[in-house]
Amino acid sequence: MGIPFIDLKAQFRAIEPDVRRRIEAVLAHGQYIMGPEIKELEAELAGYVGVSQAVACASGTDALLWPLMAWGIGPGDAVLTTPFTFFATAEVIAFLGATPVFVDIDPATFNIDPERLALALAALETRDPDLHPLPENFRELTAKAVIPVDLFGLPADYDRLLPLCAERGLKVVEDAAQSFGASLHGKRTGGFGDVGATSFFPAKPLGAYGDAGAVFTDDEALAKVLRSIRIHGMGDNQYDNVRLGVTGRMDTLQAAVLLAKLAVFPAELAARQAIAERYDAGLEGLVVTPRVPKGMASAWAQYSVLSEKRDAVRAALSKEGVPTAVYYPKVLHQQPVFRHLGYRAGDFPVSEAASRSIFSLPMHPYLDQATQARIIKTVARAVAE
Ligand SMILES: Cc1ncc(COP(=O)(O)O)c(C=O)c1O
The missing domain is CATH 3.90.1150.10 (Aspartate Aminotransferase, domain 1)
Known part of the structure; x- marks a missing residue:
């Protein structure tokens, strides 16, 4: 008899009354875009991760992309990450015209190897590809940020990664798409680095009933920019556009589902x-x-x-x-x-x-x-x- 790889039907059977109650509430108030469940979820998520700001968004890919957009990352910038991850991690870098610089993983954890990261940064700085493999355009690149990935749900080695990045003034985006709920020394993932990005794709540890994601940060000014990017770079209102943004809101219905699932x-x-x-x-x-x-x-x-x-x-x-x-x-x-x-x-x-x-x-x-x-x-x- 066949079994499922991930059993979302069994989960639904276990939480059905609460999911239905939450969805019914949205159907009753009818605010499908930025309804009250979004703020409620953001507060719950921020509290869970232990950061001051959670920004709900349409996908984990958006959650990775927006901090890079907010910092103006683009052509000539190198963003270092692992080649052993889901495509989106590197896609967002290249999407902005920046260059993904890959760094190999630790064989025991499958996460980016801090020693090799130090070597890659030295190679970029000295323009020496003999120190560490570099992309062809290495002579034009300046290292700006690192995206460590918490692969399969396991946190990357932040004890070693964060000091290394701080010393060099590099921004850190934690790709916590797979690790929502994990922790390092009791601190929850999503809370490491300048920002954390997670995904609520249905198969993730905490999954919605469609695409959804969130960004976490303690940087209030950055969160304000992320909220602006979420709705076409809005300023004081949605018909005041102060920067380029995207249509990146999380559906209210997905927030309702996530609130029901957070309880269990x-x-x-x-x-x-x-x-x-x-x-x-x-x-x-x-x-x-x-x-x-x-x-x-x-x-x-x-x-x-x-x-x-x-x-x-x-x-x-x-x-x-x-x-x-x-x-x-x-x-x-x-x-x-x-x-x-x-x-x-x-x-x-x-x-x-x-x-x-x-x-x-x-x-x-x-x-x-x-x-x-x-x-x-x-x-x-x-x-x-
Ligand atoms: C490591 C990693 N990064 C980013 C993403 C992108 O998330 P989403 O599919 O929600 O856009 C995923 C999801 O599959 C992922 O596993």
């Missing part, structure tokens, strides 16, 4: 943690299981493992009706759209190796123990063959 989110996070621990125990020695460094708690957006026998294990699981996914089959420096940057195969060997042996198992708060035991047994059998 802590319990869902605890369920994800218990499921991850059961996978850890059952898969130890069969595949390379995820490592969570001391002081960190993952939001477990994905439970991703490494195996040299990936294709055989995935095929065996598929035969048993167990879906798997590969995040990410193609590293960003090898995406056709970035060919002009001149990166070569082998430039980021850790990311490239991970893309060849990684895969993710079903992970959601409603995964029952019997199904999980069946998944683990199938992996064990496939690895032994």
Whole structure:
């Protein structure tokens, strides 16, 4: 019998009365754009993350893009990030005419490696691509910002990343699209760096019923600019345009759904943690299981493992009706759209190796123990063959 990779139907069954009540309230007041649920959600989100400002928006991609727009990032600017992430992380950089400068990941966490980041910054500064692989236009570039990604729900190494960026006056946008609910030394993700950006895409740890996202910051002046960008660069009112912006509002209906889901989110996070621990125990020695460094708690957006026998294990699981996914089959420096940057195969060997042996198992708060035991047994059998 087939099982879902992420079971949104089971979640809906668990929270249906509250979701319906919240949606009915929106239908009753009819303020589908910037209705009262948006402010209510922003206050809840800011409190949860531990920042003074949360700006609700239409997607995680918008949430990443707007801070770069607010700072005027553009041609001639280098923004450093990892090649082992969802495309949007680097897309927003290139979209503004700036150049993504890729930095390889730590093999244990799949997150940007601070040592390699320091090397890349030195290479840019001294214009020396022998120190670290650089894009073809490196002579024209000045480093302006870094986008660390909290991949699969695990925070990046902010203990080391933030001082490094602060010393050099670099802005930091935390890509917390996958990590809402995670923490480092008790501080929630989304709250690191100058701003944090998250996604509420339905499959994320906290997911809406459509596209949605949010930006988090303690910088009130920046938040004001973000709110302006959200509605076509509005000034005093929406017919006063003081900058270029976008149509980037979160739908009131999505805010209503998120408010209902926030109520059960802590319990869902605890369920994800218990499921991850059961996978850890059952898969130890069969595949390379995820490592969570001391002081960190993952939001477990994905439970991703490494195996040299990936294709055989995935095929065996598929035969048993167990879906798997590969995040990410193609590293960003090898995406056709970035060919002009001149990166070569082998430039980021850790990311490239991970893309060849990684895969993710079903992970959601409603995964029952019997199904999980069946998944683990199938992996064990496939690895032994
Ligand atoms: C790491 C990362 N960054 C950015 C995004 C973009 O978020 P959205 O799909 O909400 O635009 C995603 C979502 O898939 C993501 O996983």
